[in-house]
Amino acid sequence: MLRISGFCLLFLLLAGPPLPAVEIAPSSLAEKTIQRYRQALTVDPDNLSLHYYLGVSLLIEGRDRDAITEFRSAYPGFSDSVEANYNFALAHTRLGDADSALLYLERAEDLGAAKQPDLFPLTNLYFNLALIYIDTDQPADAIRLLHRIITRAENTTEARRLLGDLYLGQGQPDKAAEQWQNVLKEQPDDNIARTALYSIRFNKGLKALGTKQPDAARQFFLQARKLEPDSALCGYYLGYLAYQRQDYPAAIDLLTRSAATIPDDMQSSLTAMVYNSAAALLDAGEPEKARPAADFLGRSPDTETQAHYLTGNIHLALKQYPQAREQYLQVLEHDPTHVGANLNLQKADQGASETYFQQGRALYRQGNLPEAIRKLEAALRINPGHGMARSYLDQSRQDLQKESSRRFAAGQEALQAGHPRQALETIRQGLNLTPANEAGLKLEQQALAALDKQIRTLLADAASLKQAGSDREAGDIYRQVLQLEPDNTAARRGMADLEQQRKIEVDNLIDKGERALEDGRLSEARRVYRQALTISPQNRTANAGLERTEALVSSLVSEELHWARRARQAGQFSVAHRHYRKALQLKPNPQLKAELAEMKKTADRKVGKLLKAAHAASEAGQLNKARTLLAKAEAVAPNDRTIADRRRELETDIALRVRRNLATASAQNLAGQYQAALTSYRRVLDLDPGNPQAVSGLKQSRKALAGQLRELVAKATRAIDQGDYMTAARALEKARGIDPYDTAAGKQLQRLKTIRKEGLEPEDAQQLYLEGIELYTSGHYRDAITRWQQVLTLQPQHEKARLNIEKAERKLAQLKAFSNG
Structure with a gap:
């Protein structure tokens, strides 16, 4: 098994389908690097390290499918590498192949990736894989991964949010509610979570209501209402439940506060419940508790005659006679023969007349004569024979006349003293008391005439300000004029223009x-x-x-x-x-700013750790590892100057290392140490793919070793053909020791591994060939292909087996086309 000579973990911004696309800027330098790796592979085609590093470069450039091709070529030598498995998972994730990505990601975890969360952020990839599973309608797989994130990640809000949606979609509201509750604990201002949890609670309340579980329904509606205190629907159903258990005051309170915003089709039932609750309270001798219902029913445009009558009775019981009278009059407007309304109207009239009298007398004593007169006139309209009201009304009018005369006299004095504005204000105070007083109106005209000069000056000022574009100041002056002379045409016209x-x-x-x-x-x-x-x-x-x-x-x-x-x-x-x-x-938003600042701190900490790790790798001579760690840091903070400085320093170190290895390799070649030179040149190509001196030296070294390698491979091939697997293994081991990436040796080694794994012997070739024919004859084309492939493993030159495989593959293609057509 090969070891990775340099740490090649790549941490890139993912661009899986569920997330917004991440643009990857094309880099001419990166493209040159890719081309140099490809050039190096033309000289050393089976060099697994070159394939791997090429894959990493392709992945950086967002060429994920090409990267996977290279990773597959390199994987036999990197299957036990945490870095390689993580990168393989990353590439598959970006292509939306969640199953393949998960296979390699779990392998990376088995190899210890979880112990290095800053270098291998497994939860980030698991989250993206969960998004892919959601996008491809595989909720069970997404749920499994999201729960894995919750047990490991510090910030679980988004994972819980997705779980809430998934559980709700699967008809598991309790599990969904648990996740949304946790989201609200982490982010109390999250309106999406609040709305989702409200919907779950509310719907559970409706379900409990439908299954005759009023206590459970009430609890669910109360929980929903805590989340959305202004919910009219919650208020309606809580009011309905209060009505059902005969808690009429609570029912009235909840229903009347919900009436303004509930759907129209629920208004009639709401009004009916308010009415019945109020009627029950009135019958029970508790009119005070029914007062809110009276206010509601009295304002409602949809209230019917019966509701008006009930409202009037509530007001009457509360000794609110004017309000009761208004309700009874509305009843009689629709039904003049209503017995109860006619009888109660007499009581309300008597009470209302006395109420207006008491109010008028109190206003008279306070000196508010106009209002006192209005109240006393209202009392007399209801009861013309109310003597006390008549007396107070007459006295009020006399006092009002005296007060207005006093104001007119004071205004006349001010006018004579040369104070027209003060005079006008005082005269108008008198007119407010007696608007039709001829003497007062005449005095007002005299005051206005005296103010005419001042008004003209004000109007001229307003016109100038208006011309200068100072509309607000001009408007203030026009209003000032209209206060002095409400009918001033110029001021009114000026205000209209403005x-x-x-x-x-x-x-x-x-x-x-x-x-x-x-x-x-x-x-x-x-x-x-x-x-x-x-x-x-x-x-x-x-x-x-x-x-x-x-x-x-x-x-x-x-x-x-x-x-x-x-x-x-x-x-x-x-x-x-x-x-x-x-x-x-x-x-x-201050909270968003704080959230952004916290994320920036997290990113800065991550960059700091990556820079520290890159420095340590560089000090240890692991330059490729340092290079990749810096690339990861750049992905987190693309424009960080410190990272750029470190990269320049690293590239300087790499150039120095390349020169040293080239010098060593050249000396080894001159000394005939071709095997050692081969290793040195490959070290150069790992760091600087396409280096012309390294490529040339590699060719020279391989050419010098070619004869020795041919002999060893030929010896191994003969031994395999003869079934002498031990001799073949020794020869191939020696060949791989000379050049681990020799193509011919690699093919024979794979052949040997297959034969040993399947327990084949050279003499089995004929029997396997015949079995293939039998399977083909019975229509088992795939099994036939497997047998003939085993024949080729034992006898690579078996031409009939090769042709038969082609025939079976054509047959499979024909069957597929037929089934699709």
């Missing part, structure tokens, strides 16, 4: 926002919508546009965050960083 300009500006901004939104320029859309709302804060179109923009931003942020966390779980730090940055550009 409003029209503002509308045009707002409409233009909204159009600009719509175009930006359609083009996906969300930041610009957000900016112009906010600018429009600054000008017109209540503009519905601008508000709706901003809401749509923010909703789209939130959706995109969630998507970017989803991919960022998934890439982080897969070990794709640069991909994760890109998605985190996009999310933060869309919507700055």
Whole structure:
């Protein structure tokens, strides 16, 4: 078994189908390296190390299928290598071949990969393989791998998220809920997890309700409501359960708070339950507990006559006479002969009249004469014979007249004293008390005339500001004028012009926002919508546009965050960083910044460990190992200067090592030490494939050894033909010692291994040939091919066996075509 002379683990960003594609920039230097390896292989075609290093170079360039071809060629010499098995798994993962990848990844783990998690991030590959299994509809395999990740990885959020989806898809809500709960423990703000867990709890509540398990249903709905406290559906079903167990106050509370947002087809049942609950409480002598139902039923546009009557009775029991009267009047509007409403209306009228009187008297005593008059007039409209109300009304009107006269007199004094603005304010206070007072209106006109000069000055200032584009300041002055003279035509026209300009500006901004939104320029859309709302804060179109923009931003942020966390779980730090940055550009968020900073710390720690390992490998003379470790570090931090400096230092060391090995090999060739020279030249090609001096020296050394190798291979071939396997093995061992990659020796060694494994002897060839004919005759073409291949192992020149294999293969092809056609 060959040993890897250099550590060739490759840690690359995966690009499996379930993850966003990772672009691999073409590198002219890498392409030259690949070509040099291919050139070296034309000289040394069976050199397994060259095949392996070529595979690694191809993998770096994203040429995964070609890399696998080279890894297959090299695998006989690298089957016990952790690095080779890991790289093989990596290549298959990137091609979406999860089964093959898992085979090699588990082999790498058996060889000790788990003991070096920084060099062999197994959980990252397992996560990507799980994604492939999900994408190819193999949930059981994905679940198995995701559980493996959970037992090993520090960050299990994304694995648990996938498990939650998978278990839910397989109809195992309890297992799904367990995973989503763990996600919420790790990330309490995760709305996706919260929504998923809410749906599971809610659906279990519905199921329990359908199977007549009210207590269990209530618990599930309560759990769902903790996750989404504003859920109207949870409120509805909890209200229904409270209604069923005759907890009417709770039913009313839950149902009325859910009414605004539940589906229309549930409104009628909700209203019925509120009504029945309120009726039960009223019958039980607990009208106070029914009050919320009265408020709800009284506001509801769908409330029927019966509900109005019940609401009126609740208000009546609570001595809320005006509200009760309003409800009874609505009943009588639909049914004038309603006996109960007519009787109770008399009680409500009496109570309402007294209530309005008490309110009016209290307002009179507070000095709020206009409101007192309104309340007292309302009392008298209901009960014209209410003497106390009549007395207070008359007194209120007299006092109001006196107060307005006092204000008019004060205004006249201010006007005579040359203070027209103060006069106008005082006069208008009087007019607010008695709007139709002729003396007050006349005084107002006198004050306005006195203010005319000031108003003209203000209007001129407003016009100047408007002309200068200072619309806000101009508007303030126009409003000031209108406070002085509400009917001022110039001020009204100026305000109308400003409003029209503002509308045009707002409409233009909204159009600009719509175009930006359609083009996906969300930041610009957000900016112009906010600018429009600054000008017109209540503009519905601008508000709706901003809401749509923010909703789209939130959706995109969630998507970017989803991919960022998934890439982080897969070990794709640069991909994760890109998605985190996009999310933060869309919507700055302190938690996302902290999450990005934490990931950066993790990446920095990983790069530090890789640089340390690369330095140690370089110090130990394992230059290929150091080179690959630096490539892995570059994948984590592509633009890191320290890594670039280390790579330059390493390439300098490699160039020095190449020169030394070339000098050694040249001296060995001159000394006739061709076998040693061959080894030295191959060491050069491991580090510098295609080195012309090494290629030339390798050819020379192999040519010098060719005769000796031919003799040994010929001796081994004769011994195998004669069944003398011991002699053949000794000859081939000696040949491989001279040149481990000699093609002819390799073929005979494989032939010998096959014969020994299958227990064949030279004299078996004829019997195997005849058995093949019998199997072919009976239609067992594959078994026939196997027999004839064994014949060729024993007698490579057996022409009939070779031709028969071709015939059987054609037969199989014909059968396949027939079955497909």
